[in-house]
Amino acid sequence: MSPAKLLAHLNKLAGKNGIGRVDLVENRYVGMKARGVYETPGGTVLHVAHRAMESLTLDREVLHIRDSLISKYSELVYNGYWFSPEREALQALIDEAQKPVTGTVRLSLYKGNITVLGRKSKNSLFDKRFATFEADDVYDQSDAEGFIRLNALRLRIRAMLGRRG
Incomplete structure (x- = not known):
């Protein structure tokens, strides 16, 4: 399906579900504020799907x-x-x-909401073997203690010097 046909299809499908309606006040380049009411159902679906894929691959x-x-x-x-x-x-x-942002995202469209049901990519940076926080070759639990100490060092020094704000 061509990008134009895909967008037209998503506009119909998502539009029926009340997705992509935006009412906002914008700051124009010349300095004034303007109210904008937009409908972009297909664009909203593509945006959510793309962000879901980015979360997996970037x-x-x-x-x-x-x-x-x-x-x-x-x-x-x-x-x-x-x-x-x-x-x-x-x-x-x-x-x-x-x-690396390529793959498949499954979505549910219902009453103005888009829910990501699943995503997969050959470029996925997620591997459940490393995300369990169990003992493995990539993550050592004892590393966390040192990291936390170093990450908070500036705050400990500040507290020791009596500067809280």
């Missing part, structure tokens, strides 16, 4: 970088800077980061 730090850049990328596109060098630079980063 590393935590890559997801953090993505999250920190989303608003800048959106602002550039919204304000008409599609052909700007900064948007193109961000696009190169996004394209590289998205390479």
Whole structure:
């Protein structure tokens, strides 16, 4: 199915379930606020499915970088800077980061809600053998104690110096 046909199909299917209706107040480029009411049922389904696949296939730090850049990328596109060098630079980063994001996501659409029922990918970073916190070759429980101590070191020093806020 072509991307256009897929979107049209999802618009009908998700629209019948009341998905993708957005009522918001936006900050326009010129400084005024404007109310926007949008319907994007198919886009909402694709967004949820894509995020579900990203959660399975992208590393935590890559997801953090993505999250920190989303608003800048959106602002550039919204304000008409599609052909700007900064948007193109961000696009190169996004394209590289998205390479492993492929697979299958199963969703349920019901009364305005989208529920992820399952996801699978050949590029999955999830392996239940390592996610159990049981003894294995990847995760040693005793490592957590040292990590927690180091992670909290700055807070312990602050408390020792009597600086709480």
